[in-house]
Amino acid sequence: SQKIEQNSEALNIQEGKTATLTCNYTNYSPAYLQWYRQDPGRGPVFLLLIRENEKEKRKERLKVTFDTTLKQSLFHITASQPADSATYLCAPSGAGSYQLTFGKGTKLSVIP
Amino acid sequence: SQTIHQWPATLVQPVGSPLSLECTVEGTSNPNLYWYRQxxxxxxxxxxxxxxxxxxxxEVPQNLSASRPQDRQFILSSKKLLLSDSGFYLCAWSDGDSAYEQYFGPGTRLTVT
Structure with a gap:
């Protein structure tokens, strides 16, 4: 069965450093992969989508990579700020499918 | 711009009682609609x-059902709630024609007692 693993449940990082979150998947060949941010008690917010034929995608301080050989996506936040503290979810999906399977998320804490 | 509404925000219900959660989307037509539980x-x-x-x-056979009586309305129901139905219920929409990203509502926190 499909399995999605996000590297750790919690990650603490010093303000100003680059945070790197990992999403690994098995028994799966997604055509695209999305990243969302979720704050406590709120719904997830879409951040970035990357397709299988794209190696890298950027949006402001965010960068996502997608390695279909390693079956892995990396999510980077550069110059991290305390306001970046949240849980980040990855969600791969198949071609033509609107259904998303979410990882359990990584809770990022940026320490001032 | 598009807006998604969910209500109620919180709900405490006894075991065996019925459930109805409603979700509506504004500013788009023919969206794909989703119910999630966390x-x-x-x-x-x-x-x-x-x-x-x-x-x-x-997606998951269980004690719940869903209906879509109108294009931008999605309802989650149960005839008899179980303790295991407690959780955070989220409605989401996506553009059915062109996009895969999903946009979530504020959620309903359901506690079954």
Whole structure:
């Protein structure tokens, strides 16, 4: 069965450093992969989508990579700020499918 | 711009009581609609999705059902709640024609006692 693993449940990082979150998947060949941010008690917010034929995608301080050989996506936040503290979810999906399977998320804490 | 509404925000219901959660979307037409549940300490679980009026696909057989009586209205129901139905229920929409990203509502926190 499909399995999605996000590297750790919690990650603490010093303000100003680059945070790197990992999403690994098995028994799966997604055509695209999305990243969302979720704050406590709120719904997830879409951040970035990357397709299988794209190696890298950027949006402001965010960068996502997608390695279909390693079956892995990396999510980077550069110059991290305390306001970046949240849980980040990855969600791969198949071609033509609107259904998303979410990882359990990584809770990022940026320490001032 | 598009807006998604969910109500109520919180709900406490006894075991065996019925449930009705409503979700509406504004500013778009023919969206794909989704119901998710997030239980404590667990990830988001897709419960139902709909690509059109009256078209419902169930992902997980359980005590819940969904209906889509209008294009931008999605309802989650149960005839008799179980303790295990407690959780954070989220409605989401996506552009059915062109986009895969999903936009979530504020959620309903359901506690079954």
């Amino acid at each position: 239980a404590a300490g667990r990830g988001l679980q897709l419960l139902f999705y709909s690509v059109g009026i009256g078209q419902i696909s169930s």
